[in-house]
Amino acid sequence: MSTDRFTRKALQVPAAQELVLSHVAAGHTELISTVTSDRRTLAETVQAPHDYPAFRRSGMDGYAVRAQDTVPDDGELPWLEVIDDVPCGAVPKEAITAGTAARIMTGAQVPEGADAVVMLEVTEQHVENGRKLVTVKKPAASGQHITPIGFEIPSGEVLLKPGRLIGPGELSVLATFGVHQVNVYRKPVVGIFSTGSELLDITDPLEPGKIRNSNTHMLAAQIVEAGAEPVVMDAIPDDIELAKAKVEEALKAYDLVVTTGGVSVGDYDIMGDLVRSGSMDMLFNKVAMRPGSVTTAAVQDGRLLFALSGNPGACYVGFLLFVRPAIRKMLGMPKDKLRLPSWSAKLGRAYTKVNNFTRFVRGTLEVSDGQVVAYPAQLDESSVMVTIKDSSCLIIIPPELKGASEGTEVNVLLLPGALH
Ligand SMILES: Nc1nc2c(c(=O)[nH]1)N[C@H]1C(S)=C(S)[C@@H](COP(=O)(O)OP(=O)(O)OC[C@H]3O[C@@H](n4cnc5c(N)ncnc54)[C@H](O)[C@@H]3O)O[C@H]1N2
Ligand code: MOO
Numbered sequence: 327m328s329t330d331r332f333t334r335k336a337l338q339v340p341a342a343q344e345l346v347l348s349h350v351a352a353g354h355t356e357l358i359s360t361v362t363s364d365r366r367t368l369a370e371t372v373q374a375p376h377d378y379p380a381f382r383r384s385g386m387d388g389y390a391v392r393a394q395d396t397v398p399d400d401g402e403l404p405w406l407e408v409i410d411d412v413p414c415g416a417v418p419k420e421a422i423t424a425g426t427a428a429r430i431m432t433g434a435q436v437p438e439g440a441d442a443v444v445m446l447e448v449t450e451q452h453v454e455n456g457r458k459l460v461t462v463k464k465p466a467a468s469g470q471h472i473t474p475i476g477f478e479i480p481s482g483e484v485l486l487k488p489g490r491l492i493g494p495g496e497l498s499v500l501a502t503f504g505v506h507q508v509n510v511y512r513k514p515v516v517g518i519f520s521t522g523s524e525l526l527d528i529t530d531p532l533e534p535g536k537i538r539n540s541n542t543h544m545l546a547a548q549i550v551e552a553g554a555e556p557v558v559m560d561a562i563p564d565d566i567e568l569a570k571a572k573v574e575e576a577l578k579a580y581d582l583v584v585t586t587g588g589v590s591v592g593d594y595d596i597m598g599d600l601v602r603s604g605s606m607d608m609l610f611n612k613v614a615m616r617p618g619s620v621t622t623a624a625v626q627d628g629r630l631l632f633a634l635s636g637n638p639g640a641c642y643v644g645f646l647l648f649v650r651p652a653i654r655k656m657l658g659m660p661k662d663k664l665r666l667p668s669w670s671a672k673l674g675r676a677y678t679k680v681n682n683f684t685r686f687v688r689g690t691l692e693v694s695d696g697q698v699v700a701y702p703a704q705l706d707e708s709s710v711m712v713t714i715k716d717s718s719c720l721i722i723i724p725p726e727l728k729g730a731s732e733g734t735e736v737n738v739l740l741l742p743g744a745l746h
């Protein structure tokens with residue numbers, strides 16, 4: 327790797343991603359209460375401890391019967407004697423035998439002997455000499471309105487594997503089987519700070535020549551989305567000694583450190599100098615991509631430092647392509663879930679910029695005539711912040727396309743939350 331500021335060797339995006347991923351591994355685990363496990367990543371295999379449903383379950387409010395007893399005899403509707411009443415949560419007291427039925431509610435356990443449930447709507451109930459009788463006006467088919475044991479999940483089935491992100495469906499499964507504690511991967515703690523003498527705090531009034539620090543807050547939200555815990559540190563001015571001390575402190579305290587700003591070749595681009603200064607191993611300081619060509623990564627004592635560009639567009643994309651997959655690997659997620667999902671789409675509008683590097687252009691997705699169409703943002707410069715909020719994908723424009731006309735088949739990376 328180069329030792330001066332200007333000579334940089336650009337890695338292709340996949341190679342840079344692999345390099346980053348080779349320096350992280352799934353982290354520690356912790357046992358937590360399932361009720362607080364939403365958005366956490368499972369670190370264990372969960373198997374069904376019993377069949378589900380565990381009993382034959384009625385799908386309707388009605389009567390449990392033997393289907394054969396519901397067939398009219400010589401045009402006469404059959405009468406059955408109601409020998410039991412089974413509400414939800416109860417266990418049937420009697421088995422159903424020829425000529426008998428049990429009143430039963432949706433979700434209740436179907437008695438032995440019954441092979442069908444008929445809905446209340448197709449029955450009539452009478453009391454005759456103190457005996458409860460029911461007639462069935464429509465013959466039942468065997469198995470009707472009964473959910474068999476193990477219909478959804480047989481006992482012993484693997485339900486959830488390590489690396490699975492817990493959400494509403496997973497919580498439902500865990501609760502169903504009484505799994506009230508789960509082993510999950512500990513959330514990596516990520517220290518973030520911005521560098522730049524121009525940066526004002528979000529609460530500061532605007533001053534001439536200055537801007538408010540937006541990247542720190544954008545990154546904090548990206549870190550949360552990725553499944554980690556951000557620790558927001560104060561921004562620092564462009565002072566290499568200060569930056570060095572801050573990086574050292576952060577790398578000791580946190581699992582990962584992300585900085586933004588000062589990675590290009592300018593006079594005050596201190597982060598670029600810092601990673602080359604020898605105290606850490608630089609993985610790369612140039613990637614063949616735009617925005618984010620100056621994205622820099624280094625490792626010290628096994629901990630990664632990502633020095634992302636200060637330009638908001640480049641910082642955003644640099645996080646998604648490199649930091650997010652690293653966090654997801656630390657969370658034990660499988661290899662095919664580390665990167666953003668990729669779809670193919672047609673370009674809805676021409677993209678004319680030509681570049682030597684692969685472009686990751688912010689865009690919006692629409693479906694038209696069953697075809698996914700991606701529209702590049704009107705403003706997609708690295709320095710532009712405002713269109714980040716409107717984007718649902720990154721459109722990949724490889725350099726060999728030399729720009730792309732409307733209708734070109736492209737690959738798009740889905741942004742987190744694109745389908746919400
Ligand atoms: N001579 C060259 N100049 C530049 C090159 C180059 O190769 N040669 N690369 C350009 C590219 S590409 C990019 S990207 C930027 C990278 O800049 P830095 O990472 O060094 O970032 P800064 O110089 O600190 O800031 C750039 C820009 O971003 C604003 N910024 C910085 N931090 C924040 C923040 N926390 N929140 C909001 N905005 C922030 C900053 O004010 C600048 O406007 O360099 C090009 N130049
Ligand atoms: O790194 Mo800059 O964002 O390539 O545009």
Ligand SMILES: [Mg+2]
Pocket residue numbers: 587588589590591592594595636
């Ligand atoms: Mg700079």
